[in-house]
Amino acid sequence: MTAMAPTQTEPDLSFLLDHTSHVLRTQMSAALAEIGLTARMHCVLVHALEEERTQAQLAEIGDMDKTTMVVTVDALEKAGLAERRASTMDRRARIIAVTEEGARVAEQSQRIVDRVHREALASLPATQRATLLRALTRLSEGHLATPAESPRPARRARQREK
Template sequence: MIESGDDIAAREVLGTRLGYLLKHAQMRLAEYAGPALARFGLDARELAVLAVLAADRPLSQLEAARRLGVDRTTMVALVDALEGKGLVERRRSEEDRRRNVVELTEYGTQVRADAEVAREAAERAFLAPLDEKETAGLMKALRVLATEARAEAPPHP
């Protein structure tokens, strides 16, 4: 595809905007991860749910939703989809009979492990233009922005 001078100028102006760069980097990452995870019948959000549910103890849907930063309605839909695929199951908590927990099935545990290997390979391919130091710096900066930035409320104009 041949770009016009206007396309190049627009990309240069937008290329100074954090939101634009983050969005387009995420879109490029999805181009790598999407096909890798599709082999397992998953998308990135579903794999994130499986990863959270693989915690050291069974979690309720609400606990998992909090860890993922999604609302309850979205979490119900995600768990419903994963349950329909035979990857998770809901059951009563042994500690608190009023509470339901969601756990990976044996099949879900294996699919998660295999999909994580594919995700890691896709991420390595996406990050290939960066050297190890640049990759580590990017990951560190993103962790700070994802965690520390949430601790403080954004300034209001």
């Protein structure tokens, strides 16, 4: 450290949240890949099973842009797990309907997601797990609920090779 480097007075919350989130996503991706799904495919299946939803509604829930959503639904259709159908509520709208096989796979993928989350928290004592989850929920529903507008979108920095 040089004399000109600023002194950090707070823990690097951005790094801690970004790093743990990244590692959790990679673990989730690897676990879901074992049954041929991505996290996005899992998200669409689970939320489409909750109630009749359009592709646009599911994209918003899953924080996906239109192109990513189309690619995801195309993959689900190709695998026989979901299909685009006319809405029963609004004949102009198209919904994503989960097939019987898709519902079975969603049940399996939810068990995988729950296991990955359980394993991620297993290194913490139960009281710390509960405290962490309460704190993250409070942040995600409060101060960190809405992204700030920025002229440059925030992107994940590339990790250096070790």
